[in-house]
Amino acid sequence: MTNTPRISIIGLGWLGLPLAQALLQKGYSVKGSTSTPEKESSLQRSGYDAVVMALEPAPKGNLSYLLEADVLVVNVPPKAGKMGDAFHPEQMRHLADAVAASAVRWVLYVSSTSVYPELNREVVETDVQTPDESAAPALLQAEQIWQSLQTDSFQVTILRCGGLMGYERQAGKYVAGRTVDSGAVRVNYIHRDDAVGLLVAVLEQGLTGVYNVVAPQHPTRAEVYAASCQKHGYALPQLVEPESPLPFKLVSSAKLIAQTGYSFSYPDPRLF
Numbered sequence: 001m002t003n004t005p006r007i008s009i010i011g012l013g014w015l016g017l018p019l020a021q022a023l024l025q026k027g028y029s030v031k032g033s034t035s036t037p038e039k040e041s042s043l044q045r046s047g048y049d050a051v052v053m054a055l056e057p058a059p060k061g062n063l064s065y066l067l068e069a070d071v072l073v074v075n076v077p078p079k080a081g082k083m084g085d086a087f088h089p090e091q092m093r094h095l096a097d098a099v100a101a102s103a104v105r106w107v108l109y110v111s112s113t114s115v116y117p118e119l120n121r122e123v124v125e126t127d128v129q130t131p132d133e134s135a136a137p138a139l140l141q142a143e144q145i146w147q148s149l150q151t152d153s154f155q156v157t158i159l160r161c162g163g164l165m166g167y168e169r170q171a172g173k174y175v176a177g178r179t180v181d182s183g184a185v186r187v188n189y190i191h192r193d194d195a196v197g198l199l200v201a202v203l204e205q206g207l208t209g210v211y212n213v214v215a216p217q218h219p220t221r222a223e224v225y226a227a228s229c230q231k232h233g234y235a236l237p238q239l240v241e242p243e244s245p246l247p248f249k250l251v252s253s254a255k256l257i258a259q260t261g262y263s264f265s266y267p268d269p270r271l272f
Contacts, residue, residue: 005106008067010072010075011034012048012050014192015192015196016073017032019196031065057091063095070103071108074095075110076110086138092146105154106154107154108202109142110199111142113212115136115139116160117249120247120248121250123251124212124254143158160213161195161214163188166191166192173234175234177234179238179240180238181242188251205260207259207260215268217267224270
């Protein structure tokens with residue numbers, strides 16, 4: 001791979017677009033996809049090298065242009081609720097087939113901590129390795145489609161992001177004035193700025209494998225809701241005790257922190 005790899009981002013959305021901005025500021029060659037001509041025109045007017053490409057589940061649009069790259073960042077929301085569990089793995093199968101025949105030598109697949117079941121303890125990357133161990137089997141299948149391409153000359157990195165928050169995504173907005181029984185459950189959030197920062201760190205350090213991308217602090221939902229509502233002026237939710245303790249998971253980002261040496265801008269979700 002060249003010293004300044006060409007990077008394509010599938011999905012210039014809420015996370016993909018600021019990632020493109022960060023990489024462009026560092027001098028990388030970056031292009032990316034959006035799903036509609038309207039968004040393509042808007043991005044191009046803003047100076048981005050953007051083309052229309054959708055996975056329906058087969059690719060539709062200018063995929064060949066995007067695959068003229070060394071590194072491919074795949075940032076595609078699964079949409080399982082709308083399209084069914086099988087849709088996202090099928091999207092990834094089609095895309096992986098095209099990537100395998102292309103110039104791309106490294107794929108970074110943005111996954112989610114939703115692959116982990118509620119084990120009532122801290123969870124790490126090795127806790128879920130097969131679909132039957134996962135709370136989201138289809139998402140793990142998608143990860144494995146990419147991992148099956150791994151060779152000595154083709155790299156794969158899986159990034160399991162926690163709940164992406166920050167900017168207009170504020171926890172208090174979603175619970176304002178509501179009754180909530182999950183206040184004691186601890187959160188697994190990541191601020192968008194840190195998600196971008198960690199993705200850039202992974203790219204620049206050439207890290208492969210599976211990593212959790214989560215803020216290192218895990219305050220309770222009640223603590224996060226209170227801080228968010230106070231900061232942004234939302235009505236506090238009414239907190240009630242559940243009939244029995246709710247299951248939980250604490251997703252550890254220790255592996256990624258240790259390997260990148262990354263310093264979080266927002267380690268505490270109460271400050272998002």
